[in-house]
Amino acid sequence: MTGNITFTMIKPDAVSNGHAGAMIKMIQEAGFRIIAMKKARLSPEKAGKFYEVHKERPFYGELCQYMSSGPIIPMILEKANAVEDFRKLIGATDPTQAEPGTIRALFAKSIDANAIHGSDSDENAQIEANFFFSELERF
Numbered sequence: 001m002t003g004n005i006t007f008t009m010i011k012p013d014a015v016s017n018g019h020a021g022a023m024i025k026m027i028q029e030a031g032f033r034i035i036a037m038k039k040a041r042l043s044p045e046k047a048g049k050f051y052e053v054h055k056e057r058p059f060y061g062e063l064c065q066y067m068s069s070g071p072i073i074p075m076i077l078e079k080a081n082a083v084e085d086f087r088k089l090i091g092a093t094d095p096t097q098a099e100p101g102t103i104r105a106l107f108a109k110s111i112d113a114n115a116i117h118g119s120d121s122d123e124n125a126q127i128e129a130n131f132f133f134s135e136l137e138r139f
């Protein structure tokens with residue numbers, strides 16, 4: 001399935017603001033099929049592991065603290081060209097730079113509380129999906 005799946009997480013700001021339903025609707029209407037989904041909460045240690053690639057960046061501590069501050073909704077999504085198409089749907093990391101109509105333009109508050117995550121490569125999509133879901137949780 002390489003090339004056809006991506007991993008996403010609705011971040012704590014969007015879950016607590018009640019935007020998850022509207023965001024999932026946009027994701028489905030854009031042609032993504034939900035293979036796995038749950039509500040979860042990361043410990044600071046687990047958030048640190050998930051974002052390990054960013055550990056040298058100045059915002060790493062805040063990012064891990066933020067991502068463990070409340071529940072998240074991780075999902076595995078399927079679609080042709082999933083990784084690239086999903087990053088187009090969510091828009092730029094900084095919501096002030098995100099294209100109008102993208103999920104971050106509509107729902108993100110700031111560069112750190114930016115509503116949603118999207119994998120940046122097929123390889124990372126597999127790693128991130130495996131971080132949250134077993135094979136038995138995928139349908």
Ligand code: ATP
Pocket residue numbers: 054059063092093111112113114116117118119120
């Ligand atoms: P994500 O990986 O969450 O989909 P992204 O790929 O658009 O986002 P990355 O460069 O991977 O962006 O950064 C990971 C996350 O770290 C961002 O989503 C954002 O929450 C946070 N982040 C990135 N840059 C900054 C920054 N300059 N200041 C604060 N937080 C940042």
Ligand code: MG
Pocket residue numbers: 118119120
């Ligand atoms: Mg990223």
